[in-house]
Amino acid sequence: MVESDGSLSGMRIAPSALIVAGVMAIAIIPALAALGLSASSSGAPNWDYLWQAARFTLLQATFSTLLSAGLAVPVALVLARRNFVGRSLLMQLFAVPQSLPPLVAVLGLLALFGQAGLIAGMPSIYGLSGILLAHVFFNLPFAVRLLLAGLDTIPGESWRLAAQLGMGRVEIFRIIERPVIVQALPGIAGLIFMLCVTSFTIVLTLGGGPRAATLEVAIYQALRFDYEPRLALMLSLAQLVLCAAFMAFATRFATPMAASAGMGVRSERPTTRGALDAPLLLLAGLFVAAPLAAVAVAGLEADVLKLLTQARTWQAIATSTLIAVAAASLALALALPLARMAGRGVKAFQLLGQITLLIPPIVLGAGWFLLGHRLPDWSAPLFVILGNALMALPFALTALLGAFTRAAAVDDRLCESLGLQGLARLRLIDWPQLRRAVALAFVLAVMVSFGDLGVIAFFGTEDFVTLPFLLFQRLGSYRTDDAAGLALILMLLALALAGLADRLGERRT
């Protein structure tokens, strides 16, 4: 199929892209095979448990999506309608959760609502309520930014028309704003739903028991706690079916471009005010800012400086750094040939880069975990690097795709007509134009890997500890102070990386 694509448009498939496809097949197929082989192992299938996990997965994802997307609509509308001091600050705040590792948010919510939290007398945060809180923390600001990006596409002429025709607030909403929102919402909701279906860390840490376990968390528990490969296989199959069904459904809607989520630049639209605007924005801002502030406060109280004198902390930071740099390098090595081919319009290679949307990293991790049993210890970091690289691949590919699509549209013909090729083309044409996109892709991949708890959860040991895994261990052994301090370190590192990515992304345009 790939070859026919290529020959149809008279286009060569670069050998490097085929090598990438081969490498990915070598990474993925044995994992699935190992899972499949466990079908022959003993143990009665636990259908009740499977059904419960599947139901809880869908339930929490549905509620998370309804809450996040539903609340985002009024917030985005008010932000689009008004211009005020601090608006850009609020937009920057709304961009923060997306770049935070889930564990940081979990620690922030625990610091606020946990048993020893700042806000006393709350019902237990563990279970559905905590999961929903964390998911809304991540996805409400995300949805606001995507909706605003949609509202920003309303052409200036529409606002002139509204003024000329004398439209009031109600008419502007009915005729101009509502259609944009109605068009954008299914894609946004679908994206959030998928993020929540595959949300692992939040459910693992805030679920608090088998009653509140999603399929992915159940897979992890089936292998690491109970060692029931057969159950893990069943759960994995259920998760794969869920992802595949959803992907098939989601392709009907335009997916919002996460990369183009703007800062909400207001064009020519007139400012309109409502009485509830200020309280609404204040609440939304507080909802996002409070957990971040709580992480900072709890981290400082926990004596983060003492943590920084401990060898174990530095060991974890060093391991995380090594893993992240290796995973990002691998992700980039995979993404570059894919982006080149995808930029030339060979869709199959773009889909290949997004394989982890179809086969979640947890399922891959489960397969590798079963393989790893028969392999020596030193293989564990390799699996984590591989897993993180595949997780980061969609982000790296998105960061590259714009620049490569433009390069393919503009430069390919010009270079061919001039006979520019090989190293000369790379040095003179490609590198100067693409290096910023490449750097951005690398930083994004480092961010994904640095904050990940999914794959490391399978392979982490006392001797192989990343920063998120150390935090997770401390949390599990109720060393709350250490966990709070580590969360602050992790948050600061993530924010530094996000700042770097922002600057790279900005100057690219």
Added chain:
Amino acid sequence: MIRLENVEYIAGDFRAGFDAEIPKGSFVGILGPSGGGKTTLLCLLAGFAQPQAGRIWMAGEDVTQATPAARPVTMLFQEHNLFAHLSAFENAALGLAPSLTLSAGETAQVEAALARVGLAGKAGNKPAELSGGERQRVALARALLRDKPVLLLDEPFAGLGPKLRREMLQLVMDLQAERGLTVILVSHEPDDLKMAASHAAFISQGRMSAIVPIARFFDEPQLADYL
């Protein structure tokens, strides 16, 4: 009659100054390079831009502070004149009622306006199902329904082929004659002016030449450089 009295407009590096009188019922063509201030002139008249100094008069009234909806003006843009999710009928009907609640009489009015611009069978079509020329016809139908004495055209036919452009201009000329409209047309095409305009002026670097009868316009020396 429209009068711009020492109007000054500044936006960033761009400065424009206008001092002119446009006779009632005239068809004024505006020619000039991109970025010279042609659209700015129309936006000042329509109320989409506020001058920093000077006054704008229409039919004896000072409209400098008036909102766009309160001015006796309809403006057609080069594109995005229609809302993509509304039918041709609804887009035109916005000119009568922005809430789209119409009486039976108003519904008939909208249908008549669409028929007048040659879209009788296409009331139910969405903009995506209309050609570029048809979309601008819908915008013209809406202008008819708004029934304002001044019509501002910001290169609304720029994307159309020569024959279609002539047809559209002819339609505007007919409507002008029927309703006694004052029309100001911004264009890149000298031919448009030759065909439709009674008067013309040249705008460049934020300044407008005197408005002269079309017969004299093409003899102006400053035009030679542009043409």
